[in-house]
Amino acid sequence: MNKIWRVLTTGFCLTLVTACGSVGGNATPSSNATSAGGSASAGGGLNINVEAGSLAGKTICFNFQALETEFWAAGKTAISEALTRAGAKVLEFNSNEDANRQLEQIQDCVTQKADGIIFIPQDGASANTVISAANTANVPVVAFNRPPADESGKAIVVVADNRGVAKQTVEYMVTVAQKQMAATGKKLQPLIMVGDLADVNAVDRRSGYFDAMAGHDDLFQKSIEVETKWDATTAQQNLQSAMQANPKVDFVFTSSDFMYPQIQSVLSPLGKWKVSGEDGHVILGGLDGDNRACGLMKTKYVDSTGVQDLLFEAEKSISELTAAIKAGETAPSKKVLDPGFALTLANMDTKQNDMWGCVIEPPK
Amino acid sequence: MAGTRFTRDQLTLVALKNMPIVLLVTVFVAFSLLDHRFFDAQTLVNIARQASYVGILAVGMTFVLLTAGIDLSVGAVAYLSAVLVSELLKETPLPLFALPVLMAGIGLLAGLVNGALISFARITPFIVTLAAMGLYRGYALGESQSREANFPAGITDLGNLGIFGVPLPIVIFALVVIVAQVVLSKTAYGRQLYAVGQDPEAATRAGIPTRRIIVSVYVIGGVLAGLAAFVSVIQMGTIVPSFGTGDEFDAIAAAVLGGASLFGGRGTVFPGTVAGTLLVQMIAVGMVFTQVDLYLTPMISAAVIFAAVLLDTARTRQLAKISKRSIRVEIPVPV
């Protein structure tokens, strides 16, 4: 008896969830604005020009997939701070690299009658799903920094060209390598620190690297690939082993700037942490263009770094979204491409102020 | 005839008891054959240096596993201690030696909370430490605003600092191992720990302070997590927000590979856990040397670990068989 009773009630409350759900549609208007913009100061002076109050009374959902590198962290704080300055109520979500959770959170946003969504897709595929979810709910949506897999959904897409930027960066490194070869007459031993193979960005950057290296067999030995899983510890350990196995390595590309400290900690004891031009210098390049990379280029340890123009991307995202909301568009569709660029020791003086990493104040 | 079989069993026993080391050597030889560069003292140094962080975690985990508990929060505790100390460094400069002390101290507090909840509130260790994981990491991420936690530039020099040519991380790891093993085998506390893990009720009846012992293992786990964080900091210079995630599993795997049982009462720090840790790390390093396609690397290492567990199982069974047999032989009593 007791058991049956239990089963029934359970079954009931399960179906209840469904039943209520199936009513669907209009939700209760959201009340009491609990602002969660937070940590405005941590933006680190990455000031985006937004028209103050331009989003007054609006609720904007900001969903990011992770904050594990300087790039994402800076981007997140910059955007949510800018949004708050624009007078919007910001709802932050971190999907913690889980596309499924991201979707759930976006739906939670929609539930709260958000006026607009800015999200950093976990990857192209999930971007599609999120966008279509937003479209069906008639909420304008911005996909930040990662492109949706296809054009099926309507969204403002602000993206950098990872593969292209990586290519540009490595191409410069190759020119440096050519000079060195001309001087020494010895082939160089290149090494690439690959990101997490489950992350499309990592794969793109890897492809960009090999695009640039293609057709330079006269110049290089076979590239050594080091797995990092986007994890500093793994990166450091595997690089250490790789360097022991191949002491001759003199050309290193890292798929993300955040790994420079690990690179330094491995190279310096080997006497390979030298500034450009100095004897024993390892040709170094990376991608992101964060604050540390900026510093290392000013001190000439790093030869070149691929920059995604965070300032540009963030500014565009917000302005485009604001415009759409003002115009009352529920499904704006537009693609803004951040060409990005390679900041090299050659073009430092002219271009460094376009690199966000050189603009924000260094993290303490 | 019984006599002769018994002695032969004794021999097999010795061989089987040292299985972890046998395994370690086999893998080392295997990789050396695949890639001659691998056969090098420096390789071993690197392996040991790289294993030191997880190794220290695993030593703590061994204590916990010995009481049939589990600590999923060590990774989070390591991150927490690193972040808080780096925050502190922003305010006030600290002498270097203070860093490990502070980190261990933070770990101690965290472990104390876990231990108290498990031992006195009697909540399942799995859930307590699972929740604690979210608690500590969440709080730490809040502190760091999920930015990198930075340390004074010179700190990595410590990581490369050699004491009689032995890198500091290895020295710390070795010290931890020695102390832990001595505690386990040469102190009453250590022996009682095994008793508690085998059968808490019987232990209490025998007058062993079961509860205090259970609290203590989580405290030890916490302290070592803090220390591990320090070892990692001096090698890496900075601590990224993802630091420590999932490391609890590496630690458990290392301990279990080393022969620790998840049901308590069995396991050693040396050779057991140490061998387990080194084995995993050796495989990782071997992969880098042999430059296997990055997509295949994790599959191969998984396969190797699986094989190791398989061997270990066979060994435990063999041991059981032998002991069983020795029961059946009625030992004549010389008078």
Added chain:
Amino acid sequence: MDHAATKPATRGGPPAPSGPVVSQEARQPLWRRLLYSDLFVLLLTLIVVLALLPFANGLLSPGNLLNVASNFWPLLLIVIGQTFVLIAGGIDLSQTAILAFTSVFGAMLMTTAANPALYAKSPFWGILFNENGGVLGSGAGVAVAWGVMMALGALIGLLNGFAVSRVGMPPFMVTLTTTLFITAFTVWSTKSENVLNLPPAYTALATSWIAAPIAVVVAVIAHVVLSRSVYGHWLYATGINARTAEVSGIPVRRVILMAYVLSGVFTALGAALYTARLGAGRPTLGANLLMDVIGAAVIGGVSLMGGRGRITGAALGVLFFVVLTNGLNLMGLEFYTIMWVKGLVILSAVGIDTVRSRLEARS
């Protein structure tokens, strides 16, 4: 008088009354039965809801309940699978791997079109799928693909189960290593790409109400199997004390093997729902779902030591987890605040539950 019972005997099972048994024929009051039944977790859930209501916007809005539901069903299926394994006295860490694995291969078979530029490097290109999509790309194929997904789930379950029950390897290590392997294999099989263009007939699942009935039916069946079927009785017996079970003629090994297979199948079902919802086969699907799964099961009263647990309890455990997460999301807190608040809530929930069961033991 049998005070000290040796380890295997004391695994799981309700705490034994100490001393002479005082038979309590008197029927307990309702609140008591509620307190001591699985429904207690429901009570906790309601408390959470009430606590969050003032802060979480539209927690009870139909739209949100819709979300909660759509988050609930797939997780429920997975937790049911885990429950079987836990009752058998094991643990299945490989569920996350199974999710990704079945999701990707199901998608490969179903996809209606695949861009060579992305997938040509996949080792399965031209074998399972090509420019014109997967071999089961046609509408009818969807059903078959489902079957295949579940078969694949069963296959991995079989692998785990065999290693555990026949070879006698520790479940934790077995499923940990299979996880490492399968995850890597899955990423390799698409060379990191997600598989897109799933047939609308399939993705329709996500929005339609098919998910709910599927999950409910599965849950009810699972409940009946556990509580009424011969296998159920065998499973509990095995989890409580495998040796006694074997002596009593229970095919212990097959029972354990079956538990892992079922876990695989149920997980595959969950994967099918998730995949439909995300409209893509993902090598990283549910990468960090494990803790939620086991956490939900344990809160639902399933013992990690084996021999204890019910579907009803597990289901309520899932409800608790889903509602809590959703509620915290709606509060617009910073994500790390959510992390530790969640930890705190779970801790207190289980704390209360422990006190409760100790009261139960005393009465």
Added chain:
Amino acid sequence: MTAPELAPPRLVFDGISKGFFGVPVLRDISFSVNPGQVVGLVGENGAGKSTLMNILGGVLTPDAGTMRLDGEPHAPSTPVAAGRAGVVFVHQELNLFPNLSIQDNLFITDFPRTFLPTFISTRKAGQQASQLLARVGLQRDPRTTVDLLSPGERQQLEIAKSLSGEPRLVIFDEPTTSLTSRETTRLFDLIRSLVADGTAVIYVSHILGDVLDLSDHVVILRDGALVDEGPRQKFTIDSMISKMVGRDLARLYPEKTAHPGDEIVLDVAGLSEPGTIQDVSFQVRAGEVVGVFGLMGAGRSEMARIVFGLDPHSGGSVKVLGVDRPKASPRSRINAGMGFVTEDRRNEGLLMDSSVTRNIGLAVLPRFASRLKLVLNGPLRTACLDAGRRLSLKSSRPDKQPVRALSGGNQQKAVIAKWLLTQAKVLILDEPTRGIDVGAKHEVYKVIDELAASQAGILLISSELPELMGTCDRILVMRRGELVAHFSPDQFDETAILGAAFGQGATPGSPSTPVAVASGHEEMH
């Protein structure tokens, strides 16, 4: 060796009373134990023996009454305290840690230290350990881990543990249940040497022969009250039994009603497994009770496990009702009509925390299942209750009550009931009466006889020779894994059978061995 009357007595119980949940378990118990005296304490389970000893050992505290140890008030709050006072308890359930070494087990709470008190001195521990082991005559390296010891050796270790602190009073609770007869003799010698040194001993046992053999003074409890006490000479086995059960239990072993038929239900031929058993062959007929005797480690239980398909065998065949399953497993054996009551009730016989009915029904679930493989709880329940009733199994609420809460006797009945349900035609019972009281023993014997009467073949393994002689139609003797002798009722003779078990002439230690045990049991017939 009657001890000289010294004043004051070593221990005095004065009006001890205790109750649980208002149910009185001990009523005003008073008696005293003198130094150098062995007091035998007997009574059925539930008579209050354990409770009284637990009070003495500091596990429980009395509701009323006092104890005096050498004139000093004795009121230990914990077992540890009792130990410090010099009262040590050799438990029935072993409190050893199989994962630790012998010496760790001996000193787990107070290790000998090095000059640095933090550290254990393994050396000292080793020496002291070997001294203690020598005293109990356990020939093992103190560093051996306990799970390598036989049950008997563990019991000896448990005893050695109790001696480590030069005790004033030692309580032995069923110490011989898992000892071979040789080990038993050694234990008795030890106890005698203890009392010779002036130690007092309380000896609790269901093996009345041993009690009479060993004690100077006997105390009998029934339903928590002291019903009789006096010098050993005052009692005989039968008088003790009738005092204990309160009624006249005519004979401990019931009249045999069953008569062997000629159908061979179990046919074991040339069964071998290296390191375990050698070429074992025998037959059991319907309605026949065949006893298997042998020393601990002679391979009896191992043989039974192999016959039941629990362990593999490399050679030979086992035919149940004429059919031989090549691929033997408990399952196939059960289907063939075999049942097995294992030696280890708690870990192999029962699900201690599950209800009585759950346990009884465990082996027959498929038979009580619908076409959909759903268990038909109604019929199953009735069947289980019937089986329980047939064995007069006492349980307050069979559907709820966990078997853990049953008495040893009733637990054993639950196990047997399980095989009643399977309608086993061949039943193997391994030490079915170990650690259960006289009344329950009697009932188990009755059940065995009934089963035989219902044309089942019984294979009864036991270390209690009188039990075998009282219940069996034939007795087989095993030694070192081989079947060495075979006795028919007219040949039943303790000395001969024990001789066979030890191997002629190969009886080491005191030649008194068989005699001692035998003399213990003579009075039973």
